Amino acid sequence: MAPRMKEDAWAQVQSAHDALEGISTLSLFEEDVHRASDFACEGAGLYLDFSKNRISREGLSALLNLATASGLTVKRDAMFRGERINITEDRAVLHTALRDRSGRVVPAGNEDACELAGRERARILNFAEAVINGDSLGYTGKPLTTVVNIGIGGSDLGPLMVVEALRSYWIDGRRSFFVSNVDGQHLRDTLSQCDPESTLFIVASKTFTTQETMTNAQSALAWFREQGGDSAAISKHFVALSTNPEAVSDFGIVPDSTFGFWDWVGGRYSLWSAIGLSIALQVGPQRFLELLDGAHAMDVHFAEEPPVTNMPMLLALAGIWNRNFEGMGVHAVLPYDQHLHRLPAYLQQADMESNGKSVTLDGRRAAVGTGPIIFGEPGTNGQHAFYQLLHQGTDPLSSDFIVAARLDSELGDHHAKLLANVLAQPRALMCGQSEDVVRADLAADGLTDDAIDLLAPHKVFDGDRPSNVILMDRLTPQTLGALIALYEHKIFCQGVIWDVNSFDQWGVELGKVLAKEILPTLETGHMEESLDIDPSTRRLLEWILARRSSQ
Numbered sequence: 001m002a003p004r005m006k007e008d009a010w011a012q013v014q015s016a017h018d019a020l021e022g023i024s025t026l027s028l029f030e031e032d033v034h035r036a037s038d039f040a041c042e043g044a045g046l047y048l049d050f051s052k053n054r055i056s057r058e059g060l061s062a063l064l065n066l067a068t069a070s071g072l073t074v075k076r077d078a079m080f081r082g083e084r085i086n087i088t089e090d091r092a093v094l095h096t097a098l099r100d101r102s103g104r105v106v107p108a109g110n111e112d113a114c115e116l117a118g119r120e121r122a123r124i125l126n127f128a129e130a131v132i133n134g135d136s137l138g139y140t141g142k143p144l145t146t147v148v149n150i151g152i153g154g155s156d157l158g159p160l161m162v163v164e165a166l167r168s169y170w171i172d173g174r175r176s177f178f179v180s181n182v183d184g185q186h187l188r189d190t191l192s193q194c195d196p197e198s199t200l201f202i203v204a205s206k207t208f209t210t211q212e213t214m215t216n217a218q219s220a221l222a223w224f225r226e227q228g229g230d231s232a233a234i235s236k237h238f239v240a241l242s243t244n245p246e247a248v249s250d251f252g253i254v255p256d257s258t259f260g261f262w263d264w265v266g267g268r269y270s271l272w273s274a275i276g277l278s279i280a281l282q283v284g285p286q287r288f289l290e291l292l293d294g295a296h297a298m299d300v301h302f303a304e305e306p307p308v309t310n311m312p313m314l315l316a317l318a319g320i321w322n323r324n325f326e327g328m329g330v331h332a333v334l335p336y337d338q339h340l341h342r343l344p345a346y347l348q349q350a351d352m353e354s355n356g357k358s359v360t361l362d363g364r365r366a367a368v369g370t371g372p373i374i375f376g377e378p379g380t381n382g383q384h385a386f387y388q389l390l391h392q393g394t395d396p397l398s399s400d401f402i403v404a405a406r407l408d409s410e411l412g413d414h415h416a417k418l419l420a421n422v423l424a425q426p427r428a429l430m431c432g433q434s435e436d437v438v439r440a441d442l443a444a445d446g447l448t449d450d451a452i453d454l455l456a457p458h459k460v461f462d463g464d465r466p467s468n469v470i471l472m473d474r475l476t477p478q479t480l481g482a483l484i485a486l487y488e489h490k491i492f493c494q495g496v497i498w499d500v501n502s503f504d505q506w507g508v509e510l511g512k513v514l515a516k517e518i519l520p521t522l523e524t525g526h527m528e529e530s531l532d533i534d535p536s537t538r539r540l541l542e543w544i545l546a547r548r549s550s551q
């Protein structure tokens with residue numbers, strides 16, 4: 001798209017924003033009786049209300065125009081078609097093909113990505129079925145009822161988040177652990193709860209070279225051997241998920257126990273691939289397929305719905321408005337669902353690793369702010385922790401509230417209370433509370449004028465703190481799949497508008513290299529004079545070495 005066109009579109013959004021100077025979100029509702037229904041959309045089992053963002057109709061139409069000027073639909077179609085849009089790694093981006101069971105053909109090189117995915121999925125699900133049914137047993141004949149997934153980043157957060165989210169669908173008698181941290185306490189604490197005879201280890205790593213995962217996998221293997229597992233036993237208790245079969249084989253895992261995927265599946269977009277094996281083992285193959293189908297329904301919505309009712313696009317545009325025009329660099333993800341307690345952590349990687357970039361696709365410094373800081377916790381817990389800042393902090397931020405209208409099995413009035421809270425918070429953030437109202441309330445409570453003067457400023461809420469609300473009927477594998485795909489596509493849309501590559505992650509490399517340089521010093525306990533490090537790090541290292549040598 002011509003840069004000039006995009007600049008003009010950006011300027012139009014800026015003018016629409018400027019025109020809102022001094023206008024509150026509440027007054028936008030007062031002027032427009034259709035706002036609540038028009039600033040909302042539905043698709044793939046989800047309902048999005050974005051009306052509490054301080055965006056006017058003119059602002060929305062300018063944002064939609066910005067999407068057009070950024071070539072959003074063209075780039076979306078290119079992604080779905082399998083074009084190599086990840087230009088810095090020269091790869092296609094085809095996680096959507098992993099969940100497309102429609103029979104569509106999506107070229108990946110000389111092959112069909114959907115067909116490849118389907119074939120490998122059948123292997124994964126057959127394996128999961130055999131483990132669950134007891135056709136595949138441990139080396140002493142015990143069922144493999146415990147799974148330890150060893151992976152990190154996308155090879156951990158996705159399956160972990162989904163397994164937790166689908167707790168209501170867990171198969172009785174099965175349990176899953178996720179070990180990610182190279183901190184040995186993570187593995188040791190996990191192994192202390194495992195019986196080697198009934199534990200299946202999944203070594204999940206796209207590259208099969210990640211330091212944390214390989215260290216944990218080697219230590220798990222050593223533990224398994226110490227517990228009596230011999231080479232034949234290992235083949236029953238260790239499987240690998242990777243795009244690097246050679247490294248898997250060097251590690252000692254046989255091809256039959258290796259489940260693959262492809263370079264067109266990004267790590268943080270991989271839970272739909274073999275990386276989802278732990279999900280299938282915990283909730284069963286059928287539920288895993290339902291998860292894929294939910295995501296596919298959102299893919300179809302994203303691919304076919306016009307921008308004006310396209311949920312990922314609208315969510316992305318509301319985010320662009322808040323990030324770039326309201327100046328909000330932080331975005332909170334607030335699921336009112338205890339089972340979604342790992343969603344914020346999952347979205348931290350999905351969003352911040354994708355859009356935390358400072359250069360545009362052509363290598364120039366980004367002229368506007370890109371990916372925001374993402375954080376969050378489930379409601380209502382967050383309300384009693386950090387919501388104070390959401391309501392009255394000096395740096396306003398935007399939020400997403402997520403909730404299901406009902407649960408399969410509700411406990412008393414818990415869910416009604418949860419729903420009351422999730423509706424109250426966005427309302428409080430938007431409406432705020434003026435000083436006049438505060439003073440009147442305090443006077444009605446019988447406070448003196450002096451007491452009112454003292455207290456009133458502390459009880460004022462500015463309001464106009466934007467939020468989206470995402471509703472679903474129930475949290476099921478389908479709606480969860482749709483929710484994750486919604487966020488994947490939102491991130492894609494924002495990356496297109498910011499003109500960054502949302503599919504690489506060069507920013508994680510430097511730290512890895514520097515850690516490798518320091519490691520020998522820590523292993524030997526001796527610092528070579530020649531070690532080329534800055535004075536601060538040198539001094540920290542000396543302090544640590546002194547403590548470690550006194551052990």
Ligand code: F6P
Pocket residue numbers: 152153154155204205206207208209210213267268353505508
């Ligand atoms: O270091 C970042 C990263 O490359 C993530 O993008 C990825 O999800 C994670 O490491 C794990 O990588 P792998 O699956 O190759 O072990």
